[in-house]
Amino acid sequence: MQVKRYDEGNTVGRQTISQFHGDLDLQGADTGVFITTSSFTNSAEEAARTFNIKLIDGDTLTKLMIDYKVGVQVMQNYELLEIDDEFFEID
Template identity: 40%
Template sequence: MPAKHHATNIGVDRPNIQIFVGLLVGHGSSRGVFVTTSSFSAPAMDFVHHLSQRVILIDGATLADLMIEHGVGVRVSRAVEIKKLDLDFFDPG
């Protein structure tokens, strides 16, 4: 699939989604995932809700959340240690 760079302050618009859906149909696909590090315009998001094809839109914030959730391209910056009392320590018996 083609790639296009969008500035973070400029969302992906409806015509880009229409081109993507056209490519899906042309390849005989009934579903696809469109990922951007930017965001999607309201018309673009509304457009996918009315399609017979299933198109998932993943914007930059969602992509970052997924990367953190699945440990992709991230590193641990701080670990938290949680301690609890060992009640057996105090048991004389």
């Protein structure tokens, strides 16, 4: 696994994914996960498919953090109400 904290617009490219694949190969691993707070170039995504590397970009990371409540906190809850039509029925 490798994680990069990049600013928005500073994308992870093919070369970085290829280097990660080389590191995986040296460790005898046949798959890996690469996470960034930014995004990946198209060529990086193609390389990742070739090398069996799972990519998680900033948007996906944010969604996973919210889904699994990791590194987030509830700021406010909302209550949604609807009219109970049966309550107002006249027999």
